[in-house]
Amino acid sequence: MKTCPKCNETKELTEFTPCKDGEKIRYYNCRKCHTAITRAWKHAHKPYRNKDVKKTQKRRNKESILLATKAHTLWNAEDIEKLKDKTKTDKELAKMLGRSNISVIRKRVRIGVNKNVGSA
Numbered sequence: 001m002k003t004c005p006k007c008n009e010t011k012e013l014t015e016f017t018p019c020k021d022g023e024k025i026r027y028y029n030c031r032k033c034h035t036a037i038t039r040a041w042k043h044a045h046k047p048y049r050n051k052d053v054k055k056t057q058k059r060r061n062k063e064s065i066l067l068a069t070k071a072h073t074l075w076n077a078e079d080i081e082k083l084k085d086k087t088k089t090d091k092e093l094a095k096m097l098g099r100s101n102i103s104v105i106r107k108r109v110r111i112g113v114n115k116n117v118g119s120a
C-alpha cells in the first residue's frame with residue numbers, strides 16, 4: 001500500500017503507474033492524480049505542441065511577409081516591370097519608386113537588366 005501525496009488516499013501499488021525502469025519504482029502520485037496532472041500540463045502548454053507550433057509559425061511567416069511588403073523590401077510585379085525599362089537609369093528609377101539606389105541596382109542585376117555592375 002502507498003499513500004498518494006496529492007489526494008491523500010492510501011491505495012494498492014497497482015494504482016501507481018510504474019516508471020520505465022521497472023515495477024519497483026513507481027510514480028509519486030497515484031494513477032488518477034498523475035493523469036490529471038499530465039492533462040493539465042498538456043492543456044497549459046498547448047501552443048508548444050507540434051500542431052500548434054506549425055500554426056504559429058505559419059502565422060508569423062505571413063506577418064513578416066506583410067511587414068516586408070509594407071517596408072518596401074519586397075518587390076511587386078509592377079515595380080519589377082518598371083526596372084526593365086532600359087531608358088531609365090538606376091538613380092531615376094530609385095527616385096521614382098521611392099527606394100534606395102542600391103536596392104534598385106541589386107534588383108536590376110538580379111533580373112538581368114544590369115549585367116556589367118562591378119566590371120565597368
Ligand SMILES: [Zn+2]
Binds near residue numbers: 004005007009029
Ligand atoms: Zn492521488
